[in-house]
Amino acid sequence: MDGRAERPSERPRASQISKFMSEERKTPEQRAQMTDLERLRHSASHVLATAILKIWPEAQFAAGPPVENGFYYDVDLPHRISPDDFEKIETEMKKEIKANHPFERMEISRDEALELGKKGRLAALSERPEPSKYKLDIIENIPPDEKISLYRNGDFVDLCAGPHVKRTGEIGAFKLTSVASAYYKADERNPQLQRVYGTAFKTKKELDDYFAMLEEAKKRDHRKLGRELELFVFDDDVGPGLPMFLPRGAAIAEELEKLAKETEFAAGYQRVRTPHIARESLYKKSGHLPYYAESMFPSMAVRKHEEYRVFWEQWEKRQNEAYEQTVKRFMPNLDEPGMRERIGKMDTRELNQFIEQRISAMGQEAVNAFNRMAIDSFIPSLMMTQVSPIEDRYYLKAMNCPHHHKLFAAIPRSYRDLPLRLAEYGTDYRYEKSGELFGLMRVRSLQMNDAHIYCTPEQFEAEFNAVNEMYLKYFKLFGIEKYLMRFSTHDPSKLGQKFVDEPELWKQTEEMTRRVLKDSGIDYVEVPNEAAFYGPKIDVQVWSVVGREFTLATNQVDFAQPRRFNLVYKDRDNLEKTPICIHRAPLGTHERFIGFLLEHYAGNFPLWLSPEQVRILTIGDDPKLMDYARSILNELRAHQVRAEIDDSTDKINGKIQRAEQMKVHTMLVIGKRDMEADVVSVRVHGKGNLGATPRGEAIAAVLESIRTRAK
């Protein structure tokens, strides 16, 4: 799968979907649909601006919309607003709310609006020397047929389409939450503004509940759980964005792989294995270079010719000899006290200088001798430059498709071979920018549930549907109820730049894909201008319980790369034809999927996925009892159950506490009484004591739950 598609918006932020409906592009109809809460928050952002102006009258404002969990206002202000300022701002906001000013709407002409903006009267408490520059810019961008309106609360007047609550007093409870920077109109060429975030609710209780919910959400944060449950770690020496899975985390990855392998095997996929690196030429061919180079780790240079190495070694040797001779010849007093020590401390540059000084002090003869030696030692280096300036470059792979295309091409293919489905849990490396790294969700090394399906146009629909079926099957298994398929299409005006210049193929592929999506009845939204450069794609967006939204999986139609790689199959009519390639990764990457599952389950994995499935807790450490415990352990392990014995000196309550904290799924508590009756006391995480069960029965139940991947 070419993971380039695997990325949109995995940060907790206003969702992509709500982004389409963001304040700037809102039509009057959409505005009318603003919920009461959004209206309240939008009003709160005006109150925020009012308060900021009371403190810093020179502040310039851009946009201040409601967002998913609150509101913000973008402000341009020399003073850096920090959380320390929040109290001061909030105090002013409270005054404004207490004053209970009405929000008054006024419709004005475009000229009047421009006039006010020039006088600095927009998003301001009074006229000001500086014009309201951002507001003026916004006016320019309002469609001519749309009405321009102002809203006023107290002295504050703002260009705003509304709607608002009736009076500032209706803003019941609010709190400023953070401040961050944002580019005006999200364009990095524009000035950076300070974005002050806050949230507001009708009542204090709702506000408190919201913060309590955030506290709860923190407990589900995959980074926190990952550490607590000993699943994965990051290490400075290994590098940022390069997670290492501890045994408990690796166990989850292994289960996911097992799931994928079983599912894919049954669906006619074949597994392949490819190296983690490839030569530059592969990525030139695929088209990833130079366009994708920025997201790849810098290349490794490998000297192409053996003679290069030999010359290099000889050159170094001669150079060292030259130095030694020079030192011997022109520094007879090397043995004088302190000299060796002094030279020993010098680096090459200092030593060079020192030698030159000594030599020139010794006269012309010495200079000539030294020059001869220097030339001697440098000639090989010149030769070497001519022999082999060429290097071979290798790249860590950032995607698996080029390798898979090569495997397709490795053997002559007939239409009888299609569809050919090549699958691999390939490890890719991507140089994500430092600011983009985020726990396990956005990393620099990732292992993807990748596969490429090569098929004929006639087979496309069935293959595409089968892939979608697979997605849905997985979602059901994991209890993922909220998801959205984003169908990204191309923008015809960007053919040849952003998208391969194949208007007909784009049209065909997109129509084909759209039809399949419609027929399957899957919910999807269509997003223009976000396709991969080689074809339309479908990203699957999910929301973790924490409210984080990200692209979990992806599915792309590729008509371009097979051509670039000259992939062909011999059709019935004895003509060579290019197959369509479907890239797909229903389980995304291990990293992100595990991160998602952690938050999804709050670390309380179903038995089959549990890092530690069963822990045997003994009451006391009587040797006979320990034997009983070990025999149960051995039986479980013989059936591939991840089981442990807690043989610590803790009392039983302590052992239970620790097992519960580690979220061990099933605890088997055994004491003498159990041993004598050949039973175990079953305790399930989160469910408490389920009572004594015959040993065989308990084990059978565990095995059955794992086998069926029960919830």
Added chain:
RNA sequence: GCCGACGUAGCUCAGCUGGUAGAGCAGCGGUUUCGUAAACCGCAGGUCACGGGUUCGAAUCCCGUCGUCGGCUCCA
């Protein structure tokens, strides 16, 4: 990459306006022999992210680097 905040023991954190580090849990060693969410005693554990600077003296102040976090940007 950009803006901002943060970085103290394995983890969670304390350490006031500068006077060379402290708790709980985890770990280790004992004791305890127990019935469904923490038995008791003791021990050990730190280049206060790293590197410079200011100072008689720096975890504390300043600068730089690295890393993490919150956003922004990117994500063909």
